[in-house]
Amino acid sequence: MALAAAGTWTPAPGRVRACAAVAVPLAASASLPGLAAAVALLSLACFQAGRWSHRSARVPSVPSSLRSFGRRLPTGQLVFSLRALGLWITLAHLPAALFAAPTGLAIHNNEFTADQTDLVLRLGASLGVTATVLAVATLLSARRPPWAWSRSLPWSARRRVAADAVLLLLIASPLLIPLLYLPASSGLSVLALLVFLAVRLPGRMRNSLRGLTRLGSWTWIEALLAALLTSLQPLTALVLGLASPLVLEASARRERSLKAGLYLERRFDAAREAES
Amino acid sequence: MEGVAFAYDDRARIFSDLNLEVASGVTLLSGENGAGKTTLLKLAAGVERPDAGRVLVNGSDLWRREVAARSDLAFVPQEPDVTPFATIREVLRLVCRLRSQPAQQVDQMLDETDLEDSADLSIRELSRGQRRRVLLAAAWIGTPRTAILDEPTTPTRTASGRGRRAPRSRSSRRPRTTARAIGSTGATEPWTWRDTTGGSSSGCAERTPGCKRHVEEL
Numbered sequence: 001m002a003l004a005a006a007g008t009w010t011p012a013p014g015r016v017r018a019c020a021a022v023a024v025p026l027a028a029s030a031s032l033p034g035l036a037a038a039v040a041l042l043s044l045a046c047f048q049a050g051r052w053s054h055r056s057a058r059v060p061s062v063p064s065s066l067r068s069f070g071r072r073l074p075t076g077q078l079v080f081s082l083r084a085l086g087l088w089i090t091l092a093h094l095p096a097a098l099f100a101a102p103t104g105l106a107i108h109n110n111e112f113t114a115d116q117t118d119l120v121l122r123l124g125a126s127l128g129v130t131a132t133v134l135a136v137a138t139l140l141s142a143r144r145p146p147w148a149w150s151r152s153l154p155w156s157a158r159r160r161v162a163a164d165a166v167l168l169l170l171i172a173s174p175l176l177i178p179l180l181y182l183p184a185s186s187g188l189s190v191l192a193l194l195v196f197l198a199v200r201l202p203g204r205m206r207n208s209l210r211g212l213t214r215l216g217s218w219t220w221i222e223a224l225l226a227a228l229l230t231s232l233q234p235l236t237a238l239v240l241g242l243a244s245p246l247v248l249e250a251s252a253r254r255e256r257s258l259k260a261g262l263y264l265e266r267r268f269d270a271a272r273e274a275e276s
Numbered sequence: 277m278e279g280v281a282f283a284y285d286d287r288a289r290i291f292s293d294l295n296l297e298v299a300s301g302v303t304l305l306s307g308e309n310g311a312g313k314t315t316l317l318k319l320a321a322g323v324e325r326p327d328a329g330r331v332l333v334n335g336s337d338l339w340r341r342e343v344a345a346r347s348d349l350a351f352v353p354q355e356p357d358v359t360p361f362a363t364i365r366e367v368l369r370l371v372c373r374l375r376s377q378p379a380q381q382v383d384q385m386l387d388e389t390d391l392e393d394s395a396d397l398s399i400r401e402l403s404r405g406q407r408r409r410v411l412l413a414a415a416w417i418g419t420p421r422t423a424i425l426d427e428p429t430t431p432t433r434t435a436s437g438r439g440r441r442a443p444r445s446r447s448s449r450r451p452r453t454t455a456r457a458i459g460s461t462g463a464t465e466p467w468t469w470r471d472t473t474g475g476s477s478s479g480c481a482e483r484t485p486g487c488k489r490h491v492e493e494l
Contacts, residue, residue, distance in 0.1 A: 149353055
């Protein structure tokens with residue numbers, strides 16, 4: 001884990017640091033699959049970094065496909081968003097733990113059939129994942145205001161929303177490790193739910209009417225309903241997963257219609273009043 | 277701009293059915309306070325999306341071909357709006373990356389705007405003038421064909437006394453820039469466009485009392 005963390009801050013190209021950054025939570029999971037994935041990612045990072053040279057700071061050449069993939073990665077936006085979350089990110093998985101404990105107790109203290117155990121596990125995992133993603137999205141929308149000027153830069157609304165979705169997925173990724181121990185259908189349904197929420201919440205964060213980023217109470221209700229539906233009927237998750245591209249486009253539409261300047265005007269008006 | 281309508285909320289409609297064309301060259305936008313100049317520039321820069329109509333930059337629709345339309349566009353807003361969660365160098369690096377420019381341009385821009393010593397500081401740690409210079413540095417990355425400057429006369433004096441050095445030195449090396457929209461205040465008309473090709477037009481925002489709702493060719 002220390003090696004992966006060090007790799008995140010090394011003065012290497014962004015894609016090397018991205019691999020190391022993903023390896024950190026996987027290594028921290030202390031599970032065999034997580035450690036194996038972390039080792040694989042660090043090996044990939046080493047391969048991408050190439051040989052260290054004191055004489056030249058030139059980055060070793062990588063295949064053009066990898067290079068263009070690296071350029072598309074929203075690493076800058078991810079780092080800015082992580083900084084906006086600050087130390088609160090250490091508490092990101094607490095909501096999941098709050099659901100994991102009662103789930104474990106329910107299974108331990110009752111004699112469930114296999115199907116019932118599966119249902120309880122699915123319910124606990126769905127609610128835990130949903131609560132975590134909702135908590136992170138709420139924090140992010142409160143702590144990271146709209147950045148109006150950046151909308152004039154050559155990137156699409158879809159890309160900005162997708163970067164938020166990637167951030168939510170990354171933060172929730174350690175929660176996927178316990179899913180490996182669930183039956184395949186349950187694990188996949190929770191994964192599909194997570195993907196759906198990751199693309200849905202960035203759109204819900206953007207309140208076009210008020211020019212703010214804020215999650216409303218209706219979003220919480222909607223997300224928890226999706227979690228309940230997924231738990232009771234895993235096929236619902238299939239529908240949610242398949243709808244994710246459309247949901248991402250809907251989120252991008254909300255990003256485009258955000259009145260970002262409204263927030264800015266209010267903020268600078270307040271600053272001017274304070275100065276006077 | 278074709279048939280553009282825009283309102284921040286239902287109570288304050290700023291534009292409705294606004295039609296406007298800006299030719300190549302330097303174009304000045306002037307008008308009284310509250311006439312909607314800044315909002316107009318934000319619409320032109322793709323910061324705000326019109327509720328109706330479309331905005332074309334060099335022939336590309338700002339909201340249908342987002343990346344293509346913005347790739348040759350730079351915007352320097354009235355208020356220096358940069359995320360506080362990044363250093364100046366990181367912001368410029370992001371701009372370089374989005375405009376497909378080599379990362380070396382970051383150091384070049386930092387040098388030209390006298391911001392080398394502040395490169396690793398957050399925007400929060402900079403003065404108002406320094407913040408504005410950051411946006412000027414970002415604007416010139418990639419030599420965009422269109423630059424939109426809101427309140428360009430705001431002083432940006434450097435620590436070494438080289439005030440406004442960046443815009444002046446860049447302008448001599450910027451043959452690709454064909455249009456610049458510049459916002460200003462204090463004129464008696466609601467707002468007026470003037471461009472170097474001799475054409476001009478005037479118009480008004482709905483919130484300005486006594487104004488018509490469309491742009492008239494003079």
